[in-house]
Amino acid sequence: MWKGRLAIVAILAVSLLAALSMFTVRGASDDQLEVYSWWTGPGEEEGLAAMAKSFEAANPGVRFVNAAVSGGAGSNAKAILASRLLANDPPDSYQRHAGLELLDDVRSGKVKDLNDLYRQQGWAKVFPKGLVDNLTIENKIYAVPVNIHRANLLWYSPKALKELGIAAPPKTWAEFLQQAEVIKAKGKTPLAVGPEWSQKHLMETVLLGQLGPDKYEDLFAGGLSWLAPDVADALNMYAKVLAESDVKSAAGDWQPQLDKVFSGSAVYTVMGDWSSSYLEQSKKLQFRTDYDVVASPGSNGVYDFLSDSFTLPTGARRPDLARKWLIECGSPDGQNLFNPLKGSIPARTDADAALYKGYLEWALQQWRDPKTRIVGSLTHGVVANNAYNAEIDSALGLFVQHGDEGKFAQTVERQFRETQ
Ligand code: GAL
Numbered sequence: 001m002w003k004g005r006l007a008i009v010a011i012l013a014v015s016l017l018a019a020l021s022m023f024t025v026r027g028a029s030d031d032q033l034e035v036y037s038w039w040t041g042p043g044e045e046e047g048l049a050a051m052a053k054s055f056e057a058a059n060p061g062v063r064f065v066n067a068a069v070s071g072g073a074g075s076n077a078k079a080i081l082a083s084r085l086l087a088n089d090p091p092d093s094y095q096r097h098a099g100l101e102l103l104d105d106v107r108s109g110k111v112k113d114l115n116d117l118y119r120q121q122g123w124a125k126v127f128p129k130g131l132v133d134n135l136t137i138e139n140k141i142y143a144v145p146v147n148i149h150r151a152n153l154l155w156y157s158p159k160a161l162k163e164l165g166i167a168a169p170p171k172t173w174a175e176f177l178q179q180a181e182v183i184k185a186k187g188k189t190p191l192a193v194g195p196e197w198s199q200k201h202l203m204e205t206v207l208l209g210q211l212g213p214d215k216y217e218d219l220f221a222g223g224l225s226w227l228a229p230d231v232a233d234a235l236n237m238y239a240k241v242l243a244e245s246d247v248k249s250a251a252g253d254w255q256p257q258l259d260k261v262f263s264g265s266a267v268y269t270v271m272g273d274w275s276s277s278y279l280e281q282s283k284k285l286q287f288r289t290d291y292d293v294v295a296s297p298g299s300n301g302v303y304d305f306l307s308d309s310f311t312l313p314t315g316a317r318r319p320d321l322a323r324k325w326l327i328e329c330g331s332p333d334g335q336n337l338f339n340p341l342k343g344s345i346p347a348r349t350d351a352d353a354a355l356y357k358g359y360l361e362w363a364l365q366q367w368r369d370p371k372t373r374i375v376g377s378l379t380h381g382v383v384a385n386n387a388y389n390a391e392i393d394s395a396l397g398l399f400v401q402h403g404d405e406g407k408f409a410q411t412v413e414r415q416f417r418e419t420q
Helices: 002-027 044-058 077-086 100-107 115-121 129-133 158-164 173-185 196-221 229-243 254-262 274-282 319-330 332-342 359-368 386-402 405-418
Strands: 032-036 063-066 093-097 147-150 153-156 189-192 266-270 292-295 302-306 308-310 373-376
Touching (some): 032 044, 044 274, 044 319, 093 100, 093 319, 147 359, 153 254, 158 266, 173 189, 173 196, 173 266, 189 254, 196 266, 196 302, 196 373, 196 386, 254 274, 274 332, 274 359, 302 359, 386 405
Parallel strands (some): 189 266, 302 373
Antiparallel strands (some): 093 308, 153 292
16 A cells, blocks of 8 residues: 555656656757656666767757656656646657557557658668567557567576576476475575566566467467466466565565575566666676576577667657657667667667677577567567556556456456457
């Protein structure tokens, strides 16, 4: 209860700050571009700043106004953006994920299509077709992708595993449950989790690992019922996995969630690959020696992808500058400045692979490997529209509290039909 109140207070406070900063923005010169995102953490903030600097250099006299609102996965930013869009007060460009997350904005006319910009920049040829399809609604393209992230990853410290006498991270969730016994016997938490969105992120990877990519895709496309026995088994596994986690004292966001693993109180955590920039740049940890990562159990060879993209809102004060920003986002230079710092790989297929080192080199290889199977993330906007995702959030909150997976499945099954 108090957590909910705290969140409301936080959102109100951030709204107030956003309103104040808007006031400053409006009051200042017109030669500025306001860009909205949720990148305020180490790595992501630097990545955004690098692109902003390059944008300012290419557009002398124009100031880049960073309107980022903190909170992993846009947990605060999305709510505040919604109220700005409702009030017809959009920033000049805002962050959205590729996929069904864009649908509401398109249907309600909040964003402009970018077909002319895509033609002018030749982007259809340099972004993967599957990605462009996820940015296209009724033949119109609505956002420019700046990166590719991977969600289905299990992070750990090789040294900690060695000390526990565990030879390798688990290849299946059943194996994770076996390892959890060993880990608990040594007084550690098997799995660290974070706030609600991170618990959903975990559920997504357990579903993927237990069902496999075909059924995972079918489930979100409506071809497989949430009431099917396979899905019930997968949800039951999720409940068991959660029981081996610190969900009762879950971390407040994804960075403190990772901190638990690297300070040694927990052994594993599931998180997207934005973790790599945090671990390397902020924690100064070295890939493979200080930290390591594998596909989350049961999902080897699958890339559960998401893509951060930027839009051109209807009613942007400076659509001319917003287009220039989008060109920066889609350009090879912009992508190569941003992604190595952000901990993501470029959306462009022609970006210079040599710039991507350590974890990112591995990620790029996997992404470009024709044998890799690509599926879309639930938590980060690809496979479910916002209304459906919000219903999953509410039902999941109850499931995590009460552990009633049957009720969860029934609610989500019903809500799928009601939210399409
Ligand atoms: C995702 C976003 C990433 C990163 C992450 C944690 O939704 O796509 O870029 O910001 O949330 O906040």
